[in-house]
Structures are given as C-alpha cells and as structure tokens.
Amino acid sequence: MKARKFWKIIAASSLLSSFVLAGCSSSSSTSDKDSGASSGKKTVVWWTWNPGKDDAKDYVAAFEKSHPKIHVEVKSYQYNDYVNALKLSLPAGEGPDVFGVQAGVMQKEFSSFMEDLSPNAEKAWGNDWESRFYELGLKQIQEGSKTPALPFFVSAAGYIWYNNTILQKYGLKPPTTIQEWKEVAKTLQSKGVTPFIQGAKDAWINFDTYIALANDISPGKIYDAEAGKVSWTDPDLVKAMSNWKQLFDDGIMQKGALGISEYPDSDDLFHKGEAAMITLGTWNGSDMSKTSLETTNKTLGVNETYEFLPAPFPGVDRPSKPQLFGGPDVSFAINKSSSKKDASWEFIKWLDSDDAQKILASKLNIPAVKGINLDDSNTVTDAQKTAIKQMLTDVENAVGKREFLYSELQTALADALQNVATGKQSPEKAMKAVDIAFKAIQK
Incomplete structure (x- = not known):
C-alpha cells in the first residue's frame, strides 16, 4: 500500500487538541538515559499510517521480544489525519520519536525535522551499507550525502x-x-x-x-x-x-x-x-x-x-x-526533537533487519532490504x-517513480484531472494550465 496523497490542514479544535496531546507524550526534557520511568524501559513513540494498526502490533511485539528494555508505543492514523498531526506537532518540537514519510513532497515537507541516519547506518552495516537496500527504495529518499529516513518496504x-x-x-x-x-x-x-x-x-x-x-x-x-x-x-x-x-x-x-x-x-x-x-x-x-x-x-x-x-x-x-x-512506500525517520534517539535508532535498525523484513515478506509486501524473498506459503x-x-x-523492471517533487505541480495536476473528468476543461487546456503552473515553479 498503503499507498500517495494530498494534504489539507483540518482546523477543528478537537482534532488539534488530540494531536497536540499525542505529540506531548513523546517530547519532554527527559534524557535518553533516564526516560522509562519506574519500569526501567525506554518508551519510543511511533506514529504510523502504514503499516496499519493490526500489522504495526505484530512488528512491535516482535521488536519488544528481542529488545526487552525498549517499549514501543504505537499510534495509528488514517493517512490524511496522520499528515495533519505531523504538521501540527513537528514545528512545535513535539510529536513522535519515530515517524514514517513518503518520498517526494511529503519528505520535503518534513525533512528539516528528520535526523540524518547515514552515520547510524554506516556504524551498523559498514561503509557499503547502501548496497543493503534496493536502489529503487533508497535513492529517492537520500538528499545528497544525507539520509533523512530509511526505507521499510518498496511498492509500485x-x-x-x-x-x-x-x-x-x-x-x-x-x-x-x-x-x-x-x-x-x-x-x-x-x-x-x-x-x-x-x-x-x-x-x-x-x-x-x-x-x-x-x-x-x-x-x-x-x-x-x-x-x-x-x-x-x-x-x-x-x-x-x-x-x-x-x-x-x-x-x-x-x-x-x-x-x-x-x-x-x-x-x-x-x-x-x-x-x-x-x-x-x-x-x-x-x-x-x-x-x-x-x-x-x-x-x-x-x-x-x-x-x-x-x-x-x-x-x-x-x-x-x-x-x-x-519507490519506497514508507520510510522511517527519527524526530530531531526526540529525547530518545538511541532507542529510536534501535527500533528503525530493527525494522530493516532480516527478522523484521521477513515478517514484512510474509505479509506479501516487497522488502526494502535485498535478499529477502516473498513468502508465498500462505497464499490462497x-x-x-x-x-x-x-x-x-x-x-x-519499474520504469520510474510515483511521487512528485513539487506540491504546486501536484495541485495543478490534481485540478486538471478533476476538471477534465467533469468536462470543465479539455485535455489540451488542462495540460496547458499544468504547464503554466510548472513554469512558475521553475522561476
């Protein structure tokens, strides 16, 4: 899935309150060492729209079994609500410790709030760590020498x-x-x-x-x-x-x-x-x-x-x-404002481990990590x-990507598709409008 997608901020006060409160739960002055309260566990707050609620529980259960000192608190959203939650929380220095993004417009929107994971990845998997991932998944995320997120699975x-x-x-x-x-x-x-x-x-x-x-x-x-x-x-x-x-x-x-x-x-x-x-x-x-x-x-x-x-x-x-x-269907990032970055990295690293990727493959999603075959034993x-x-x-053999880089282009193309479908514009006029909007971006 799953999943690509348009954003509009929902202004309802009740929604705003719930998102802000959710954000506050993971952003505090507590240090990485002493966060975890009386249980001695560190709690990593994970926001996601994909994987969904039920699948997310499977990953959390498997992770916590192999990492008994880290608890993952997962919060699942429908996609549009998810994006709105990030829009409200991240600029305020709040929000989750770990969150998912899509390549393209969405990543550009939140890139400034994402930790560069390249040093962590090199330390975990060596100098050639990039070869661990399918190029279709990794290259669309990277920004020069920085890796703001790591792909979880690939889709087309x-x-x-x-x-x-x-x-x-x-x-x-x-x-x-x-x-x-x-x-x-x-x-x-x-x-x-x-x-x-x-x-x-x-x-x-x-x-x-x-x-x-x-x-x-x-x-x-x-x-x-x-x-x-x-x-x-x-x-x-x-x-x-x-x-x-x-x-x-x-x-x-x-x-x-x-x-x-x-x-x-x-x-x-x-x-x-x-x-x-x-x-x-x-x-x-x-x-x-x-x-x-x-x-x-x-x-x-x-x-x-x-x-x-x-x-x-x-x-x-x-x-x-x-x-x-x-390209990468969803990639996971660490919030720069997180007070639990070490534990958050352990979780993201595990999501790209063979163990987690095999769970993914058993659900017939295409892993981001090479060498993991899809498990067809549970097919109908x-x-x-x-x-x-x-x-x-x-x-x-994919011919290209799904995600556009410019929100203005998305808006123009979305309008064109709607207008042509309803007969408000001819295909020629609609594409002319897209071209004008695109040229304005380039100025």
Missing part, C-alpha cells in the same frame, strides 16, 4: 487488481486494453455488478492512474516533464489526459467516482465483492495472504474467500505489458503464487 503502482472469483463466474478475463475493459464493464453491468471502482476524490490514486496512462504511451516521458526536459503540453501527455477522460466517457469509471475516497470507501467495496476491479499497486499483495484476507473479511463481515489477483493496467492501443512505477491459490513471482520481476 501500475496494476489493476481484480476479483477473479467474480470474473470467472461470468466467464471473463482481466482486460488487457481499454477497449476490452469497456466490454468487460458492459458485461458486468448487465449482471448487476459494479465493474470497477476508484476513489477519485483522492488525488493520489488519480495520479497513479494518469502516470500509468502516460507510461503506456511513452514510458518515462512524464518524468522528463517534471525535470523540465519536455513540456507538459507534449502530445503524449495530452493523449494520456484524453485517455483519462475516456475512462469516464466509456463507463469504466463508476458513477460518483469523484465523490468517494480510495481508502476506506472504494477499497472496502472491492473487498466486499461489490466491485470487480480497482486501481492499486503491489502494496495490495497482502490480499493474496490467507491470514491477511481472513482479518479483512472478519472486519468487513465478508463470508466468501475471494481470489484477488493483479494485472497490468490496460493498454490504450495494444495489449498491456507491465509498466510499474514506484496457485495463481497467486505465480502472480507473486511476476510482481517481483515487474518491480525490478
């Missing part, structure tokens, strides 16, 4: 996930082109099934969709545009925006898509079997784990065990082929075992 977008139980029921296969997608959608609609669902209220999932469309036409050109090498009005990028509009015009994108979120709205409906397909990435691999699926089904009250599988995002003019794009079907192997290959 560029897939649609489909409920194979539903498709097989009606003799269907996952679409490989947009035309096939349109035909599959019509068939499912005639059976009373929502063919596809997307929480297009959320900018991040719309970015994933647009990048997938752009990379299908000209792999990597969107990154050239962000680097200023080509214009955002390039015909291929305009074509990708036209194809985005086609998803709505052809009835592939469900009615009301712009009014619901990807998490939890669309994701829950997909897991309940109320929609046959959804745009997600490798972080959704846990849906192929019996244990994870049982937990999800119990939470949502689902009685059937569905077979969920990934497929390449359907191509425009030809059958699709994997064109994944990604043989088709999923095959999909897991393909997923690793697809990630290794």
